[in-house]
Amino acid sequence: MPAHERYELIYWPFLPGRGEYVRLLFEETRTPYVDVARLPESQGGGVAAIQRYLSGSEAGVPPFAPPILRVGDLVIAQVANICQFLARRLELVPAEAGLQSIANQLQLTIADLVAETHDTHHPLGVSLYYEDQQEAARERARLFRAQRLPKFLGYFDQILARNESSHHEYLVGEGFTYVDLSLFHTLRGLSHAFPNGYARATERLPNIVALRNRIATRPNIASYVASARCLPFNEHGIFRHYPELDHD
Numbered sequence: 179m180p181a182h183e184r185y186e187l188i189y190w191p192f193l194p195g196r197g198e199y200v201r202l203l204f205e206e207t208r209t210p211y212v213d214v215a216r217l218p219e220s221q222g223g224g225v226a227a228i229q230r231y232l233s234g235s236e237a238g239v240p241p242f243a244p245p246i247l248r249v250g251d252l253v254i255a256q257v258a259n260i261c262q263f264l265a266r267r268l269e270l271v272p273a274e275a276g277l278q279s280i281a282n283q284l285q286l287t288i289a290d291l292v293a294e295t296h297d298t299h300h301p302l303g304v305s306l307y308y309e310d311q312q313e314a315a316r317e318r319a320r321l322f323r324a325q326r327l328p329k330f331l332g333y334f335d336q337i338l339a340r341n342e343s344s345h346h347e348y349l350v351g352e353g354f355t356y357v358d359l360s361l362f363h364t365l366r367g368l369s370h371a372f373p374n375g376y377a378r379a380t381e382r383l384p385n386i387v388a389l390r391n392r393i394a395t396r397p398n399i400a401s402y403v404a405s406a407r408c409l410p411f412n413e414h415g416i417f418r419h420y421p422e423l424d425h426d
């Protein structure tokens with residue numbers, strides 16, 4: 179594939195994190211991509227690759243933070259922005275501008291949920307260790323599980339309940355889109371991080387539970403999740419399982 183058409187994802191090599199939202203679009207459509215930072219440094223990979231973009235020594239407008247997508251000379255960041263760009267090319271969103279805006283609205287709401295999930299283990303400061311903010315994290319996580327998690331998940335369940343055009347199976351329009359993939363990954367992450375909180379919050383939300391199962395059995399997603407390319411959740415990413423944050 180010529181370099182100007184090659185899709186390059188630049189993201190931290192040791193965690194699924196926000197990079198996973200981008201990977202899922204490639205994996206679902208079996209689109210070849212290079213996960214640049216997972217290559218050895220001798221091949222231009224490693225954390226050094228990320229630093230080159232953040233410091234502005236690569237092409238394009240320097241991004242504030244990864245994930246970063248490069249296609250030829252185009253370099254873009256922000257998950258929702260990258261996913262919208264790719265979904266248009268990979269036919270994972272309807273062509274109609276109105277539906278694309280709805281998809282983006284839902285994707286940005288997922289980004290809000292991801293940020294609040296991150297803040298459960300880092301309520302005081304991104305630059306501090308979890309161990310240095312553990313007490314605040316307990317309180318933040320308690321409120322998240324009691325109030326914000328049910329509110330966000332209830333919202334997405336309602337979106338599915340109202341979407342008669344997809345028979346309540348998909349979030350936007352009549353069929354499957356990238357936003358369904360993103361919600362799937364978020365639900366996986368939340369159930370890993372907060373098994374108790376997630377079980378309680380989804381007890382009466384059949385639509386999102388069904389969506390998660392539906393996406394998990396898509397052949398390309400199922401084989402990706404079972405592969406070595408799919409990094410397991412761990413205590414460096416967004417969706418961290420700290421048992422003390424999942425108990426009242």
Ligand SMILES: N[C@@H](CCC(=O)N[C@@H](CS)C(=O)NCC(=O)O)C(=O)O
Pocket residue numbers: 195196197242243244245255256257258289
């Ligand atoms: N709103 C951005 C958030 C990006 C972000 O926070 N990236 C994390 C990794 S998941 C990071 O490396 N942040 C470094 C920083 O904020 O200094 C997005 O959705 O892409």
